[in-house]
Amino acid sequence: MEFKWLQSFIVAAQTCNFRTAAQQLHLSQPSITVHIQQLEEFLHVQLFKRERNRVQLTEAGKLFRLEAQQMVLQWEQSIERIRLVSKGIHEKIIIAMTPLMVETILPHVLYQFINDHPALEISI
Incomplete structure (x- = not known):
C-alpha cells in the first residue's frame, strides 16, 4: 500500500x-x-x-x-x-492561554522553563 x-x-x-x-x-x-x-x-x-x-x-x-x-x-x-529528535528536542509542549496572560505572566515563566528544559520545543 x-x-x-x-x-x-x-x-x-x-x-x-x-x-x-x-x-x-x-x-x-x-x-x-x-x-x-x-x-x-x-x-x-x-x-x-x-x-x-x-x-x-x-x-x-x-x-x-x-x-x-x-x-x-x-x-x-x-x-x-x-x-x-534530530534537532535534539525530545518533547514538544503546546500551550494555549489568553492574550493577557501571554503579555504579562508567560514571558517570565517561559524564560525560566526554557533554561531549565532545553530539550523541549514549546508552541504557543
Whole structure:
C-alpha cells in the first residue's frame, strides 16, 4: 500500500468526487481513479459504489476511511517526532492561554522553563 493511495482515498471519501479530490491534491482525475483502484485491489474490497458520475462510500469504505485517517495521522506524528529528535528536542509542549496572560505572566515563566528544559520545543 502506498501513502499516495491513502491520501487520494481520504480526500475522495471526504468529497465523494474524484474530480474535486484531484483538484485538491493537484493530480489528474485519472490518477485518483487509479489510486483508488490500486487500493481496492490491495485490500480486496470495494471502497466506493460507482453510479454514473457519482461515487459513494461502501460500508467497507466508511470503515476504512477512519483507519486511513489514523494511519496518515500516525505517519505525520512519526515524521514530526523524528524531526524534533534530530534537532535534539525530545518533547514538544503546546500551550494555549489568553492574550493577557501571554503579555504579562508567560514571558517570565517561559524564560525560566526554557533554561531549565532545553530539550523541549514549546508552541504557543
